[in-house]
Amino acid sequence: MAAMSASGRRVFLLGALLLVAVSCHGGFGGVGVAEGLSTRYYAKTCPAVESVVRSVMARAVAADRRMGASVLRLFFHDCFVNGCDGSVLLDDAPPGFTGEKGAGANAGSARGFEVVDAAKARVEAACRATVSCADVLALAARDAVALLGGPTWPVRLGRKDARTASQAAANGNLPGPVSSLTSLLATFAAKGLSARDMTALSGAHTVGRARCATFRGRVNGGDANVNATFAAQLRRLCPAGTGGDGNLAPLDAETPNVFDNGYFRELTKQRGLLHSDQELFAAGGGGRSSSQDALVRKYAGNGAEFARDFAKAMVKMGNLAPAAGTPVEVRLNCRKPN
Ligand code: HEM
Incomplete structure (x- = not known):
């Protein structure tokens, strides 16, 4: 090592960096950590997005406070299944496609889809085909917490929407109400959460x-x-x-x-x-x-x-991203791929 030339050192450093990048990417049960998200992602292309989502959420929570809780939970259920990619929002499309809505933790339980639709429709009217459903949901969940009296935080944006979803993955990744502490810890650790x-x-x-x-x-x-x-x-x-x-x-x-x-x-x-x-x-x-x-x-x-x-x-949870190579888009309608 002592005799390594300057260029040799550069190659060595690059190799080491690559190794770290690959091992970081290998990821959390097929889920990666999003890169390139930014709080200013839509600053030029859709500056109104935050205020539009906020106003839809304010109306929804004023009409039904539980709706804030329901939208918050949707974001969790989105992020824990192949990253925050709007996959939980996709409707089944028989006979070919069975989505996450029928999974054990969601069937007869998950609610708030109409509020996400309403926010997305208003966002589309303001800036067409620009803001993903996954980002609308991330903002809506943040606003829900604040509107119910909780904290707020800057949401990093730039997520994309999945074109498909997996009911089996939802059943495998969402924790159930009789889980033990050991199993809860493992489920979250699998997503890189302490x-x-x-x-x-x-x-x-x-x-x-x-x-x-x-x-x-x-x-x-x-x-x-x-x-x-x-x-x-x-x-x-x-x-x-x-x-x-x-x-x-x-x-x-x-x-x-x-x-x-x-x-x-x-x-x-x-x-x-x-x-x-x-x-x-x-x-x-x-x-x-x-x-x-x-x-x-x-x-x-x-x-x-x-x-x-x-x-x-x-x-941290909002940074979970789909595995590399997953086909993505900005969906126009959160319930179906374009
Ligand atoms: C730690 C593991 C978790 C388990 C086992 C769990 C399980 C559940 C269950 C069984 C329900 C009731 C569903 C129903 O009866 O319809 C529920 C509701 C809820 N969960 Fe969780 N959950 C967990 C973590 C989380 C996380 C991390 C969040 C959000 C950050 C969250 C947000 C909520 C909210 C807000 C509700 C109420 C939804 C409503 O009223 O519509 N949960 N959860």
Whole structure:
């Protein structure tokens, strides 16, 4: 090495850089990290995009606060399945195409598609064929959080839309309500997201609702780590056996419509609605502790720290991109490829 010439050193350096680039790109379960996104991506081509999306979201959330939660969740479900590429927005087109809307986590559950359509239609009217559905959704999710009282952050833009989607990938990548902490950690790690990111992002459950079918077991004797009074109240809405599958309960009973740190306070009282929520705090029940206990306590007591971490983790999640080589476009209608 000592005798390496200047040009030799350059080649060596280039090789090392390439190696790093390739190993970074190899990626998170077929998903890469987006390159070239920028907060000023549409500064020249569609300067109105942010205000247009914001006004559509403001109207939607004023009419139905839950809509903010629903749109936020859509963004998560988009990004976790082959990156943030608008794939969750594609309608099935029988007989040839089955999309993500029918996947376990989405069927009869995902909502907010009409609001994304409305935002996209207004954006198209302002600047035709310029802004992707994936970017509209990224902005809409950011605005949803702010409109519900949560933090805001600059959204880096320039995502493109997938031309196709995979229901199997949605079933394989979206976590379910009875997941263990180990499995939640693994699911997020597969996307390059840390335990801290995972716990912060789970704080999205400070808003929105879940159906009885997702917490029936937890409130009917299936879980040790649950507040008894809380479980008894929920059993009236969600009895053992069958029936009432679609009955809704707030994910954060303390402040269901406000984006704050109430969710974490509820967890410290064993009042997480989903089994997967409560896994973040004293996962084993019976006084055993979870690796996320300290962080949950911290967020429960410090809303500003949660807000900061949540915003940071949303930016990270929003950087997930489709695997290299995936055909993409700027869709004109978010429900179907051009
Ligand atoms: C950590 C793993 C997660 C699991 C297991 C999970 C699971 C669930 C389940 C089962 C529901 C209720 C669906 C229904 O009954 O229809 C739900 C709702 C929701 N999820 Fe998650 N989720 C997770 C993470 C996230 C993340 C990272 C976000 C956003 C950043 C998010 C945002 C939401 C929102 C806002 C709702 C309420 C939606 C509404 O009211 O329409 N979730 N989640």
